[in-house]
Amino acid sequence: MKGEAAFVAALRHLVYDPAARGLADDCAVIELGNEALVLTHDMLVEGVHVFDGADPADIAWKLVAVNLSDLAAKGARPLGVLLGHMLGDRDDRFLAGLHDVLNHYGVPLLGGDTVAGEGRRAWGLTAVGRATHRPVPSRSGARAGDAIWVTGEIGAAMLGFEALRDKTGADSTAYRRPMARLAEGEALAPLVTAMMDVSDGLLLDSSRIAEASGVTLSLDSKAIPLATHIGRLHYALRWGDDYELLFTLPEGVKPPVKATRIGKVLEAGSTGLLLDGNEPEGELGWMHGT
Ligand SMILES: Nc1ncnc2c1ncn2[C@@H]1O[C@H](COP(=O)(O)OP(=O)(O)OP(=O)(O)O)[C@@H](O)[C@H]1O
């Protein structure tokens, strides 16, 4: 067994509760009578998701935002978060960033756990939300004939990462402090046939909707809103950390939020994903441990 995909595939054999959505969605969804709880957990690791020596205030921001982004993708309103923290040098900065991000989104801290350990630090966060629309949007409802849409721009986090790596002084906010599209997710939830957030790269995440829905997603590269120039297209579509919402709508339905139409859903073909009519080359996005 190697890497994230193989491990999650093995975990699927342990899953029997429908709330887990087959471990093929951004969140678990627990139906409770007329309401549904929406739950997610994402981790950040030093040197993998954030630079070694990054300002802990930025780490706290990103940790909360990437989890709220998964709630946004299901149209859920956050109820609170639980934090898994490894103690370190500048925990006062972590606390300051945590205060900022929780304040920004108006989300309460409900609990967590604190440990000390050696080596690289990792942080975990569980976010709990309440569904604003049921059925809660999934990755599996895209149908042939639907249009494919995305909010915002793709590639801004990649540029921010490069600015920090190369010390150019260019803006790195999109990488350090991503925004969760909660308002957009809530407005879209009643309309979409499928929705997810883009964390691992537009191409890989599009292929996940295709797989979950049993269709082919056909993207038009010229339509994709890029934060960078067209020469960087190959990388921008694969780098990830975008945290925009990727969704499908029936043909003719206009999204109630700012978004760009980037392609069309086709009947399942020989490949789940087409870019300008061809199967994209190389790795599609970010996969841990491969
Ligand atoms: N260690 C794990 N234990 C249980 N379920 C897991 C584990 N790792 C991943 N999953 C599940 O696998 C599915 C896919 O996870 P993935 O991390 O790709 O989704 P995501 O959280 O939307 O993406 P990202 O982590 O890139 O933000 C989800 O249902 C997730 O809950």
Ligand SMILES: Cc1ncc(C[n+]2csc(CCOP(=O)(O)O)c2C)c(N)n1
């Ligand atoms: C220092 C540093 N190097 C590389 C990257 C790129 N990166 C790492 S994980 C990931 C996808 C989201 O992770 P997950 O799938 O765990 O949610 C991306 C785009 C980064 N963010 N920081």
Ligand SMILES: [Mg+2]
């Ligand atoms: Mg997600």
